[in-house]
Amino acid sequence: MRTPLQIWWKTVKNMLFNSYIFIFCFLPAVLIGYYLLNRFSRYKLAQGILLLGSLYFYGYFNFSYLWIIVSSILFNFSMYKLLSMNRKKGAKKLILAFALLANIGLFVYFKYSNFFIDNINAVLQTDFFIEKILLPLGISFFTFQQISFIIDAYRDEVPDYSFLNYATFVAFFPQLIAGPIVLHQEIIPQFQERARKTFNYENFSKGILAFAIGLGKKVLIADLFGRVVTLGYEDVGSLGAIRAILVALSYTIQIYFDFSGYCDMATGLGLMFNIEIPQNFNSPYKALTIPEFWQRWHMTLTRFFKKYLYFPLGGNRKGTFRTYVNVFIIFIVSGFWHGANWTFIIWGAMHGIANILTKIFDKQIKKLPRAVNWFITFVFVNLTWIYFRAPSIGDANKLIGRIFSMEFGSVGNAVTHIFKSNVFVNSIGLLDSIPGYLYLIGTLIFVFILLFSRNTNEIIETFKPSWYTSVFTVVLLVVSIISLSGVSTFLYFNF
């Protein structure tokens, strides 16, 4: 009989940043190991701890993933060495092609095999079957990271790095699972800097603050709105216009706070090790146009596509029409990269078209009031996120249909309950008398204030230690940590 311990152990089998085991066990252990070894000038050993810790972190999710990332690192490092040993252009081209094919091939195999088979079956009316292939965590990120490295190596833009440095650059746990997509020149030199190996309170304090903010964003805001989204997608057809808009808005909020929260935690963790990780979000919902949105959202991905796809395709130097084609290609690839579903491709295509249209109507757009531009952009982003989130194009279309239907409906108790149930309301009954929808409105207003305040990178840039920031950080950490667990009440009536 399966024991409860066996069952519990399985649920704990993930070491996301927002978990007890990461915060209380893994992180302190790696920090102590790293700085202690550095203190005794065992620099290589310290870096080794970082690398091994990162691999342990990755393998913790699923031990069989480990061989994939290890082989990938070994393979790409060998390709890099091969490239640096060869002077001839022809040989280098061959090596590059081989390396790219291998990386992309691995990535495509794991991420898209099921998608391809399903589509072939649908089109050709066949019945091919393959087992559901489990997607190794972070493969989208470490694949792109290494592709950028190999291309740079081909272009002779990569100095002589040791294997230890290269491996740590790829596997560095703060950015391994969910980015940012870092470039070698912004990380590896930092690993080599002796000054960065001494514990630094300024960086560490900024790290704690960034981590706390990221944790709060993920656990307190993203997960909260995520529940509204999950509820909504359970039965899209039954949503009134108000609920439908709320579901769409909630996802817009969820995805930003989730992804940027995770990146904030990555930034914070990096700083705890004196490593500066590139910014990935710059208040994207402040954007006035779609191109600007992509300058602010998942910045390292935009950078990657620009450098390694857009410019090689010719960028904007091959005429207007070709520019539009290039832009469109980028966004189709981007859509595809995000997920193995037609919904992502549609999402990418829509953003591609919006980019092109913005270029075409550039003059007119500049004449419009900022508020109007902001509104159009924000609405567009909301509507396209629906395709990103919906399980199918049909569901996405349905939700949009519900938004524009004239049946308004109400918010509903199930939704307001999500906003009302928190530790403060549940324990201090007197807040119970405040109607649920006020909690909802209050939370939305609060979130919008956050969206228009300074973002985390801006905050830590100008960070000055003070009682205020200390209290803020303590409260954020404590409330987030106790929110990692809850009690599910099953209101089922069944025997």
Added chain:
Amino acid sequence: MHKKWTIVTLISTGIILCLIAAFVIVIDPFFNYHTPIRDYGYYLNNESYQNPGLARHFTYDAVLVGSSMVENFDASELDQMFGVNTIKLPYSGASFYNIKLISDIAFRHSDVKTVFWGVDLTRLSSDPNEPRYPLPEYLYTSQKIDDIEYIFNQDVIAQTVSTIRRMHAKIPNTPLDTAYEWYSQHKNDFNAKAVAQEYLSTRGDIGEDEEIDIANDEEIDMTNVELNIQQNILPLIEENPDTTFIMFFPPYSVLYWDTIHSQGLLDDYMRLKELVIEALMKYDNVALYDFQADASIICDITNYKDYSHYHPDINSYMVTSMAEGRYLLTKQNYKQEINKLHDLVLQIDVPALLQKYIDEAE
């Protein structure tokens, strides 16, 4: 300055977390570490979370297990009629895994002399390795390390605070004897006319003579049945030969059986029942009772709030009956009892029966 900030922030966070932990451990609303520290404040509101604590720390020599079929028992009645000290450990919708799990904990921590067990045949085909609904496993293990999910848990903290507030208001602890009862919240659902109307509307126009479409029926998963019996039921009985197992088949209404019959599974369930009875009868420490074929109970729709959930008076009746040795199954009579139920279901005119309740009310 940054040094001071870092140290102050981290230490403060640590201190507050320790205080929260102490707070939760001292009050312990889910009895993970100890029994209530006061006679006021505690409330039993969550079986999945509180049963393991009850089993571990409270004093008893008898346990009551089963599903919502047993939640309305008054343990003091069992205590009185059987001379025991019973603790209720039911799980709404309990699978046999649930029952085995909590029973194991009970046996580990107490000298359990009697087990009162409401046996639900349908649950035999459930996964023998899974609880019916997800459980907070960290409360079911003896390890301390997973308790972090209990201590730093927003809802546990909320319940800790409410417990303290109720302590101040001197609200007495939920009586254990009537813990988890659901009758008080469903009194108004005991409406025979409503139940009758609802059943008739779902049953459609299936006439008595209509052919049952066997091809459409669901199958009973016999692998699971075997595993549940071998893994979750028999070991408890075998490993505790000095414990008396008072097991009973609760009286679902005739509508419940009518539904099973319309799925073409009546014979399957009768065979299943026979299988279970024969497996259990081998043991001297098992007393098996069957209330399912008593037409005076199951055909009286006023006893029910739906097809299966009966009034607490029935629970009381079962206590007295079992204490007085009625409805006991023996090697001589069990086949006859099974047939009695089988024939009852086949012979009854359900629409006519239900129409009476609809007409009466008007």
